[in-house]
Amino acid sequence: MDEKFDCIIVGAGVAGLSAAMMLARANMKFLLIEKGEFPGSKNVSGGVLWGNDLAKLVPNYWEEDAGWDRFINHRRLTFLDEESSFSIDFKSSHFNEAPYTGVVVLRSKFDRWLAEKVEEAIAESDFAMDSFIAPNILVEEILMEDGKAVGIRTGEEKFFADSIIIAEGVNNLLTRQVGLQDKYVPAxxxxxxxxxxxxxxxxxxxxxxxxxxxxxxxxxxxxxxxxxxxxxxxxxxxxxxxxxxxxxxxxxxxxxxxxxxxxxxxxxxxxxxxxxxxxxxxxxxxxxxxxSGDKRVMPEKLYKAGLVICGEAANLLMNAGKAIQGMDYAMRSGILAAEAITKAKEKGDFGEEAMKAYQTALEDSYIMKDINNFQDAVHLLHDPVMTQKVPNLICDFGRNFFSINNEPTPKSRTMLRGAIKRHASYWELFKLGIKGGKAL
Ligand SMILES: Cc1cc2nc3c(=O)[nH]c(=O)nc-3n(C[C@H](O)[C@H](O)[C@H](O)COP(=O)(O)OP(=O)(O)OC[C@H]3O[C@@H](n4cnc5c(N)ncnc54)[C@H](O)[C@@H]3O)c2cc1C
CATH class of the missing domain: 3.30.9.90 (D-Amino Acid Oxidase; Chain A, domain 2)
Incomplete structure (x- = not known):
């Protein structure tokens, strides 16, 4: 195919499909390439898609139930020891209103459905016959010329475009190939x-x-x-x-x-x-x-002339205890990538400065604000005192607090002191408290 696209997107996960939807709506000619048999076939997620960006892509999506399974109105955080559980539980009918605070999705179903919505948007665009979603193709190389991305290679075939969006997910081999994830990411x-x-x-x-x-x-x-x-x-x-x-x-x-x-x-x-x-x-x-959501493994630069990186390929993810946020980051970053590329097309300039606008928009968005603000919480979750000793301590306290055994009942603070003594030291908890104070 000799034709040149405005954009080639690599990866039809949440990030790639979101970018594609925006490009179709903006009347751009694009090719979305996915290595799986169909969008979603390679994807795994828990998964709750948090926030309401989905409503931007598919207005009134809640009126169809094809892509999502349930909306979230009940949240629970549970500490476990060997025998017991102690939960913080929140349920509210306040969360029953669309657009919801989060919807549960199964990716093979959700990505496929979103891809169908992108196909519908393509059909309504000026490039109904010239924009494509192409599954079963592995992009092996990003083609560069004089420092600018100009296309992709798959096997012997090459496809060319003014811009490339890399949305390949966490195993970011192409991001490494273009030199943006230059440091080794340790296990x-x-x-x-x-x-x-x-x-x-x-x-x-x-x-x-x-x-x-x-x-x-x-x-x-x-x-x-x-x-x-x-x-x-x-x-x-x-x-x-x-x-x-x-x-x-x-x-x-x-x-x-x-x-x-x-x-x-x-x-x-x-x-x-x-x-x-x-x-x-x-x-x-x-x-x-x-x-892990650790900012230290994020590529510092998410663009080059003619190219941007979005979603988990850019390590955009946060797990600060409240939820895993990867899909909503993928969705928003895909939207921002498509917006930057649409502006570049309007100006006829896909150079490095034009692509930098994507990273600037990302820095101004809730994604980078939250990633920057909650790094201490991300690290706290990797602290063994928090993940092992605190749950044991909390469950031990719960067991005593909720027991009634026809003996005089100690004060709660006495029970708490006993639980602390059995599972951690005051010094460990003091240090954790300082970290927790900073984190929240
Ligand atoms: C067990 C688990 C639970 C999770 N739970 C949640 C949750 O509850 N909520 C949440 O928000 N996030 C969750 N996440 C994280 C979330 O799944 C990811 O952050 C999100 O899927 C990232 O989206 P993406 O579009 O960037 O990448 P992906 O969804 O990984 O999509 C990348 C796509 O690119 C394709 N691809 C890759 N390389 C190529 C190539 N060279 N050529 C062609 N195609 C290619 C892949 O096949 C894939 O379809 C969870 C993750 C896991 C593993």
Whole structure:
């Protein structure tokens, strides 16, 4: 094909599809290339798509239920020790209104649906016959000429464009090839996510998790879940399944010689989890690398002449305890990348300065503001006192606080002092308190 595109997007994940939607709406001629059999076929996510950018891409998306499973109105953070759980639980009908604070998605279904919406937008654009989503193609190289990205190579074939959006996800080989991720990313900055999808009779699921209509729940877990490995657990309710999984530090797994699926089985045996999944049938198992959210592994520069990097390829992710935010960052960064490229086209200038506008917009957006503001919280989550000792201490306190055994009841502060003594030192908690104060 000799034709030149305005833009070639590599990767039809959340970032790439969001960029494509914006480009179609802006009447740009583009090619979106995906190595999987269809968009979503290679993708794994817990996953809650937080925030409401989806409504920008597909207005009134909640009127169709094709792409998403449930909206979140119930959040829970649970500390686990061997026998007990202690939760912070928040549920509100305030979250029942569209556009929601978050929707649960299964990526193979969601990405496919979003790709169909992009196809519809292409069909309405001036380039109905000239813009494409092309699956089953692996981009092997970004073609550069005099420091400017000019196209891509797949096998023997080359395709050319004024601009390239790299949206290849966390395994960012092309980002490295163009020299933007120049430093080696050590294993302690990467986690592996493992997840099972467990099916229930829909009524059983709705009764067990107190779901009503399309409402859903997200539950994060700290402590026993990871069997001493740095990381945490999650449970999200889909339509008639749950996503149950863990994110686990790669370095820690290696050093402690544990396999991710063994840790997941350990998590499932916890009595509280066993009660939640009783009677369910595992219908899918998947695993995927995920960034830690540590800013130190983000490429400093996310652009070159004719090229920008977005989504998790740029390590845009945050897990500061409240939620994993990767898909909403991918969506917003894809939107910002497409906006910068559309402006570049208007000015007829795809040079380095024009592409820099993308990174400036990203710095001004909630993504970089949050990543910068909450780095201490990200590091706190990797502190073993926080992930191991604190959950044990909290559950120990809970066991005493909620016990009634026909003996005189000690004051709560006495119970707390006892729990601290059994699980941590005041010095450790003091240091954690200082870090926590900074983090929040
Ligand atoms: C277990 C787990 C749970 C998670 N939970 C959540 C959650 O609850 N909420 C949340 O917001 N985030 C969550 N995340 C993170 C989230 O999934 C990612 O941050 C998000 O998918 C990043 O989107 P992306 O579009 O940048 O990359 P991806 O979704 O990874 O998409 C990249 C696409 O590019 C394609 N591709 C890659 N290289 C090439 C190539 N050379 N040629 C052609 N195509 C290519 C891939 O096949 C893929 O389709 C979770 C991740 C994991 C692993």
């Amino acid at each position: 302690d900055h990467m986690l592996t996510g493992v997840k099972e999808i467990i099916r229930f009779d829909q009524n059983v699921l709705e009764d067990r998790f107190q779901l009503n209509g399309n409402s859903g729940m997200s539950n994060e877990f700290v402590g026993f879940a990871t069997n001493g490995i740095e990381g945490g657990g999650f449970l999200y309710t889909n339509k008639d399944t749950i996503s149950l999984g863990l994110v686990l530090g790669l370095k820690d797994l290696r050093e402690k010689e544990q396999a991710p699926y063994d840790v997941l089985n350990h998590f499932k045996k916890h009595p509280v989890i066993a009660d939640m999944i009783r009677g369910g049938e595992v219908v899918e198992y998947s695993a995927h690398i995920v960034s």
